Amino acid sequence: MPGELVPRHYGGQLQRATTNALNEVAARQLVTEHIIKAKSQVGEYAASEVLYLKAIQKIAQLHNLEAADAIASIIDMTVAGIVRTNGEFGASL
Numbered sequence: 001m002p003g004e005l006v007p008r009h010y011g012g013q014l015q016r017a018t019t020n021a022l023n024e025v026a027a028r029q030l031v032t033e034h035i036i037k038a039k040s041q042v043g044e045y046a047a048s049e050v051l052y053l054k055a056i057q058k059i060a061q062l063h064n065l066e067a068a069d070a071i072a073s074i075i076d077m078t079v080a081g082i083v084r085t086n087g088e089f090g091a092s093l
Helices: 011-063 065-092
Strands: none
């Protein structure tokens, strides 16, 4: 500005800093999008596996009452493991 003691020179250095900052924001956004997509895919897969296992449990209960309790215990433990693993995966990202 006129009358300043030291003239301001922005030029290439400010433009480079601005470009670098914008590139960093874009890179962080991309990483965040990938993390969200990964969590979604793992959650969807976990849900489909639980649905499948619970369907197997229902079939077993209908066809073999003697084994129904044991199968229910196995499936319930497996489902709990899937839930735990899904939570650990989500928390690790």
